[in-house]
Amino acid sequence: MELKKQENYDYQNILKEMNEIEALEEISTTNKNALFYLSKNFIGFRTKQGNLQHNKALTVKIDNFLSDTFDNLKIKNENMMGELVRLNKRYFQITLNPKQEMDRILSKAIKLVENKYHDHLHILFSLLVEYYISLDLAAKIKDILKIIGMTSRVI
Numbered sequence: 001m002e003l004k005k006q007e008n009y010d011y012q013n014i015l016k017e018m019n020e021i022e023a024l025e026e027i028s029t030t031n032k033n034a035l036f037y038l039s040k041n042f043i044g045f046r047t048k049q050g051n052l053q054h055n056k057a058l059t060v061k062i063d064n065f066l067s068d069t070f071d072n073l074k075i076k077n078e079n080m081m082g083e084l085v086r087l088n089k090r091y092f093q094i095t096l097n098p099k100q101e102m103d104r105i106l107s108k109a110i111k112l113v114e115n116k117y118h119d120h121l122h123i124l125f126s127l128l129v130e131y132y133i134s135l136d137l138a139a140k141i142k143d144i145l146k147i148i149g150m151t152s153r154v155i
Contacts, residue, residue: 011058011059011062013106013122013123014066014123014124015042015045015046017120017122017123017124018038018042018124020117021038021124021128022039022042023123024117025077027039033131033134034072034131034134035131037069038069041065045058045061045062066123069127070126070130073127073131073133073134076134077102077130077133077134077137080134080137080138081098081101081102081137083140083141084101084137084140084144085098085101086090087141087145087148088144090147091144091147093145102133105133105136105137106129106133108132109130109132109133110129113125113129113132113136113142114124
């Protein structure tokens with residue numbers, strides 16, 4: 001299950017999708033995650049909209065930003081999956097298949113985005129899926145660390 005990012009878009013469509021994400025998601029300024037930086041950068045892009053709406057340089061800048069954000073999330077998710085596998089193996093003697101586990105989390109994230117946004121997201125769909133994958137992996141790692149912390153207190 002490989003996601004493909006959409007290459008072609010116009011500024012108005014991407015702005016519309018970003019507005020929808022900002023309306024539906026809780027974007028925390030204290031927890032400065034990928035969605036916060038995405039939103040923060042789009043505020044900057046919006047201020048340039050008047051002068052640069054049809055400017056090719058702005059489109060390239062937005063495309064590069066989205067591509068970097070997607071790639072950074074993908075790398076972060078791969079690292080968190082490695083940590084999840086390592087923690088499960090070390091503390092619970094459970095050997096996770098990273099590919100299988102990632103496919104399971106990916107399908108869950110896709111369903112979540114589809115249910116929440118229906119067919120409104122095209123350009124930012126893959127990026128939001130990666131964001132939900134990172135939230136899922138972070139929660140799993142946090143749960144394991146809590147269990148490890150509780151068992152060490154008992155011993």
